[in-house]
Amino acid sequence: MSAAALLAVEGLSISFPGAAAGERMRVVDRVSLSIAPGETLALVGESGCGKSMSALAVMRLVPKPGRIEAGSRIAFEGRDLLSLPVPEMRALRGARIGMIFQEPMTSLNPVVTAGEQVREAIELHAPLSRGDARKRVLELFAQVGIPDPATRFDAYPHQLSGGLKQRVMIAMAMAMRPRLLIADEPTTALDATIRAQILELLRNLSASTGTAVLLITHDFGVVNEVADRVAVMYAGGIVETGTRHELLSRPRHPYTQGLLRSIPRPEARGGRLAEIAGAVPRPGHWPPGCRFHPRCPHAFQPCPVEEPQPTGVSETQAASCHLVAREVGS
Amino acid sequence: MHQVSNIVVVLLALGAVWLWRRVAQDRFWRENTLALWRRRRLAVLTVGVYVAIALLDSIAWIDPASEANALTSGKPRTIIDRIFQPETFREASYSAPLARVSFYGGQPLAHPGKHLLGTDLLGRDVVYRTLKGVRVALLIGGLTSLVVIPIALLFGVSAGYWGGRIDDGVFFAMTVLASVPSLLLLIALIMVLGKGTVQVCVALGVTGWVHFCRIARGETLKLREADFVAAARALGVSDGAIIRRHILPNLAHLVIITFALTFTALVLSETILSYLGIGLDGSWGQMIDQARNELSRTPIVWWNLAGASVALFALVLAVNLIADALRDIVDPRTHREEL
Amino acid sequence: MLAYLVRRVAYGALTVLGVLLLLFVLFFAVTDPDDIARKAVGERARPEVYAQWKVNHGYDKPLFVNRAYAASDARRYTDTLLAEHFRRMLTFDFGRSDADDSPISRRLWQGAGPSLTLTVPLFVLGLVAGVALALFVAFFRETYIDRAVLVLCMLTMSVAALLYIIAGQYLVGMLLKWFPISGFDPDPSVAARFVALPVLIGVVAGIGADVRFLRTIFVEEMSRDYVRTARAKGCGDARVMVAHVLRNALIPILTNIVMAIPFLFTGALLLESFFGIPGLGSLTVEAIQGNDFSTLRTMVYLGALLFILGQILTDISYALADPRVRLG
Numbered sequence: 001m002s003a004a005a006l007l008a009v010e011g012l013s014i015s016f017p018g019a020a021a022g023e024r025m026r027v028v029d030r031v032s033l034s035i036a037p038g039e040t041l042a043l044v045g046e047s048g049c050g051k052s053m054s055a056l057a058v059m060r061l062v063p064k065p066g067r068i069e070a071g072s073r074i075a076f077e078g079r080d081l082l083s084l085p086v087p088e089m090r091a092l093r094g095a096r097i098g099m100i101f102q103e104p105m106t107s108l109n110p111v112v113t114a115g116e117q118v119r120e121a122i123e124l125h126a127p128l129s130r131g132d133a134r135k136r137v138l139e140l141f142a143q144v145g146i147p148d149p150a151t152r153f154d155a156y157p158h159q160l161s162g163g164l165k166q167r168v169m170i171a172m173a174m175a176m177r178p179r180l181l182i183a184d185e186p187t188t189a190l191d192a193t194i195r196a197q198i199l200e201l202l203r204n205l206s207a208s209t210g211t212a213v214l215l216i217t218h219d220f221g222v223v224n225e226v227a228d229r230v231a232v233m234y235a236g237g238i239v240e241t242g243t244r245h246e247l248l249s250r251p252r253h254p255y256t257q258g259l260l261r262s263i264p265r266p267e268a269r270g271g272r273l274a275e276i277a278g279a280v281p282r283p284g285h286w287p288p289g290c291r292f293h294p295r296c297p298h299a300f301q302p303c304p305v306e307e308p309q310p311t312g313v314s315e316t317q318a319a320s321c322h323l324v325a326r327e328v329g330s
Numbered sequence: 331m332h333q334v335s336n337i338v339v340v341l342l343a344l345g346a347v348w349l350w351r352r353v354a355q356d357r358f359w360r361e362n363t364l365a366l367w368r369r370r371r372l373a374v375l376t377v378g379v380y381v382a383i384a385l386l387d388s389i390a391w392i393d394p395a396s397e398a399n400a401l402t403s404g405k406p407r408t409i410i411d412r413i414f415q416p417e418t419f420r421e422a423s424y425s426a427p428l429a430r431v432s433f434y435g436g437q438p439l440a441h442p443g444k445h446l447l448g449t450d451l452l453g454r455d456v457v458y459r460t461l462k463g464v465r466v467a468l469l470i471g472g473l474t475s476l477v478v479i480p481i482a483l484l485f486g487v488s489a490g491y492w493g494g495r496i497d498d499g500v501f502f503a504m505t506v507l508a509s510v511p512s513l514l515l516l517i518a519l520i521m522v523l524g525k526g527t528v529q530v531c532v533a534l535g536v537t538g539w540v541h542f543c544r545i546a547r548g549e550t551l552k553l554r555e556a557d558f559v560a561a562a563r564a565l566g567v568s569d570g571a572i573i574r575r576h577i578l579p580n581l582a583h584l585v586i587i588t589f590a591l592t593f594t595a596l597v598l599s600e601t602i603l604s605y606l607g608i609g610l611d612g613s614w615g616q617m618i619d620q621a622r623n624e625l626s627r628t629p630i631v632w633w634n635l636a637g638a639s640v641a642l643f644a645l646v647l648a649v650n651l652i653a654d655a656l657r658d659i660v661d662p663r664t665h666r667e668e669l
Numbered sequence: 670m671l672a673y674l675v676r677r678v679a680y681g682a683l684t685v686l687g688v689l690l691l692l693f694v695l696f697f698a699v700t701d702p703d704d705i706a707r708k709a710v711g712e713r714a715r716p717e718v719y720a721q722w723k724v725n726h727g728y729d730k731p732l733f734v735n736r737a738y739a740a741s742d743a744r745r746y747t748d749t750l751l752a753e754h755f756r757r758m759l760t761f762d763f764g765r766s767d768a769d770d771s772p773i774s775r776r777l778w779q780g781a782g783p784s785l786t787l788t789v790p791l792f793v794l795g796l797v798a799g800v801a802l803a804l805f806v807a808f809f810r811e812t813y814i815d816r817a818v819l820v821l822c823m824l825t826m827s828v829a830a831l832l833y834i835i836a837g838q839y840l841v842g843m844l845l846k847w848f849p850i851s852g853f854d855p856d857p858s859v860a861a862r863f864v865a866l867p868v869l870i871g872v873v874a875g876i877g878a879d880v881r882f883l884r885t886i887f888v889e890e891m892s893r894d895y896v897r898t899a900r901a902k903g904c905g906d907a908r909v910m911v912a913h914v915l916r917n918a919l920i921p922i923l924t925n926i927v928m929a930i931p932f933l934f935t936g937a938l939l940l941e942s943f944f945g946i947p948g949l950g951s952l953t954v955e956a957i958q959g960n961d962f963s964t965l966r967t968m969v970y971l972g973a974l975l976f977i978l979g980q981i982l983t984d985i986s987y988a989l990a991d992p993r994v995r996l997g
Contacts, residue, residue: 059900059901061897061900061901063897064811065811087905090903090904090905091903092903093900093901093902093903094901094902094903095903098901099898099901101894101897101898101901103894106893106894106895107894107895107897107898108895108898109895109898109899109913109916109917110895110917110992110993111916111917111920111990111991111992112916120899120902120904120912121902121903124902124903124904125903156992156993156996158992158993158996159996169898172898172902173901173902502683502684502687503687505680505684505687506684506687506688506690506691507691508976509684509685509687509688509973509976509977509980510688510691510969510972510973510976511969511972511973511976513938514953514968514969514972515969517953517957517965518692518695518696518965518966518969519695521957521960521962521965522695522696522699522700523699594827598829598830601829601830601831601832602830602831602938602939605831605939605942606954606957606958607957607958608957615829615831618829618831618832618835619831621835622835625835625839635835639829639832642829642832643827643828643829643832646827646828646829647823647824647827650823650826650827651823654823
């Protein structure tokens with residue numbers, strides 16, 4: 001881990017109660033990642049792999065009865081977030097770290113106007129007068145590309161389109177110029193054209209304000225648009241990390257390879273769709289050894305037995321795979 | 331009159347057997363019933379005991395002339411009556427629980443130390459009177475609901491499923507009835523119909539019907555739009571079959587929970603009616619009402635009130651707990667995935 | 670919005686007519702005016718006395734059709750009990766009590782004050798206590814505090830209202846002698862003493878059900894996404910519960926609040942009767958015990974009227990409170 005990392009997550013594990021009394025099962029298992037200042041890291045994976053939980057853990061917003069296990073470490077700007085007293089954590093939330101969510105309709109308070117909600121984000125952290133705060137909100141609205149900000153200030157969420165709502169969310173999260181923005185599938189619920197606009201907005205904001213972005217997504221198209229670096233998650237663990245270019249053109253982990261292969265291409269029309277055989281194992285039902293091994297076309301003798309550790313493929317790329325370890329070792 | 335009661339008991343017993351077999355056959359019902367048993371054993375047992383007492387108090391017959399004595403000849407006596415022998419097992423007036431002498435005056439009692447909860451103003455054993463109240467309570471709550479629910483279902487499901495004029499009519503009737511505060515309507519009905527057992531039950535039924543009808547109608551409206559109903563219709567299934575096979579089973583859990591809640595509401599409202607003088611004879615409400623004045627005596631007479639209150643409280647609490655557990659069991663949000 | 674309001678009010682008016690019809694059927698068609706007369710005057714009066722009494726109390730006309738008039742004469746239908754009933758009820762001409770001949774309207778005015786003195790504090794206190802406790806419990810959901818309070822609620826809900834009153838009167842009034850057990854004095858400086866005990870009992874009796882109901886609403890709101898967003902902004906627990914959860918939960922709660930307003934007038938029947946407060950509830954209880962059908966009829970009608978009014982107000986307030994409904 002680089003000492004200059006803005007966010008350094010080490011060995012993060014999150015567990016939930018299991019079916020039997022007293023039993024706990026992990027949904028996130030020893031995840032480690034880091035984000036440098038101003039960098040955009042995309043955390044990619046299928047539904048249920050634990051990526052959203054990991055993001056919530058950074059904010060310490062893991063919903064009960066979930067629990068961040070002992071041994072996890074999350075350092076932001078050098079400070080250990082997990083041992084921070086609650087009032088200090090609250091001071092960080094919305095000020096130094098911002099977060100936006102997937103469903104803008106339900107993520108905004110339906111009985112409060114858009115402007116008021118963004119203003120709250122400001123007033124919680126800065127002693128501005130109501131008038132000054134309102135001015136700042138209008139500035140923010142303009143920055144995120146909301147047309148006619150003054151009218152939109154008094155609009156209720158249900159009066160705004162999906163794209164506008166998401167812009168309001170972004171304005172809310174960016175209001176105090178955070179160093180890190182966590183975006184949990186921000187475009188999944190939006191139409192394709194709006195998706196492109198929002199992604200472009202995120203890219204521009206990150207560039208102009210120097211804000212780092214942790215982007216959660218399941219869509220490699222999104223990865224391609226905005227990510228600097230990528231981390232791929234499977235069944236609660238990180239299986240591969242690397243730069244965008246490396247992962248999209250030279251993925252080493254069989255799961256990443258499978259994912260990319262399964263993206264339908266127009267040229268391959270008429271042929272069979274590629275797929276990864278089998279299904280993602282549920283928490284509590286993870287196979288022993290490498291969690292991907294039952295579905296892996298290259299599985300061999302150590303895979304069902306031992307969990308693979310990250311093997312560096314280059315300075316920036318690493319994969320947790322016995323096959324890769326063998327290839328690199330030789 | 332007691333013959334009717336006997337027949338009803340037989341019918342109920344048959345109905346219970348039929349229900350038991352249906353539940354045992356169906357996986358969903360069997361599991362839910364077992365879940366309920368596991369969670370609320372004490373409450374279910376309590377209700378069971380009450381039901382048993384009520385049944386014992388509903389089976390009555392007249393002694394043939396050869397066996398009868400002067401006090402009991404010609405009157406139908408229930409099993410509870412025969413156990414307690416109220417005609418002879420009594421005193422002149424008040425006596426404290428397990429006392430050997432009367433409460434006022436200290437006269438020796440006819441049955442010293444035998445009255446577990448003492449005797450009331452007329453010397454009647456309080457335990458006996460409390461047990462007699464069980465049947466009345468279950469009559470008010472249970473029998474009334476059992477009659478009301480099918481009728482309310484009929485109207486509610488019809489209104490929800492077919493809509494249109496039927497719905498307009500039913501909805502208007504519901505609104506009119508619901509607009510009158512239920513206690514006032516209840517009082518008005520009883521004043522007008524008279525103060526007998528049947529009349530009170532009818533009045534309770536009329537006021538209780540609306541709430542359930544509204545729920546049935548609402549749920550039917552929702553279910554009517556469900557995908558599986560649309561699929562059934564697309565397959566050409568008739569309306570009647572859809573209602574029987576798709577709508578009613580999905581209403582069943584709601585019926586049960588509403589039954590439990592209506593039960594307690596009815597039993598509790600009867601106590602108010604007793605206070606107003608228009609309740610049922612022999613009910614706990616009546617005992618409580620009579621006992622009211624006893625608290626102002628010195629020394630106070632508390633056992634009458636205690637017997638009726640505890641019996642009432644235990645029953646209502648048990649049913650409430652069961653209804654609560656049922657709601658948890660049936661609520662899809664608390665279901666764990668079983669794959 | 671306006672069209673909706675108009676429709677709502679029209680339907681409400683229709684409902685009122687329906688209620689009047691129901692009352693007519695109950696009180697005139699099912700009950701025999703002769704019986705009422707007999708109960709009021711006594712069993713042994715001469716027939717002329719009954720007849721005169723019936724004329725005085727408006728029971729002398731035929732039910733639906735007055736065949737004394739020709740078929741073409743409108744009075745054939747308007748000079749009937751049915752028409753009279755509708756006309757008088759709709760014009761609030763309530764007539765006289767069957768029991769003691771006193772004008773009902775006057776009794777209504779006299780009773781309204783004492784009733785409100787009891788029911789308004791009862792309602793406000795009950796609401797505040799219920800909301801506060803429910804918010805508290807919802808925040809601590811799934812913990813021991815939550816479970817303990819829920820058990821308490823279940824227990825208190827299972828006790829009959831009558832028992833609360835009897836126990837309350839006995840324990841607090843007679844044993845502890847903190848408050849008088851009955852009576853009333855309209856003088857504001859003294860009235861509080863008489864109302865304190867019934868209000869206290871009323872709040873305790875109702876709080877169990879209230880807290881459970883409110884808690885469910887609050888817990889439901891707390892699981893919503895916007896609460897997560899609020900926390901992500903840095904909102905503290907108190908702010909989340911009050912500014913976000915309560916604000917949204919108020920909408921379903923409002924329904925119940927506005928609905929309760931009509932009942933403020935009809936009075937808490939039991940409480941007034943037990944505690945000797947001469948309000949509308951007591952009036953109703955006296956009417957029951959005195960077989961006073963005309964007063965009872967009036968009370969039921971007013972109850973329904975207020976209820977319907979309450980429902981219309983509820984719909985309006987719902988529309989005003991929820992911007993999704995208000996602005997479409």
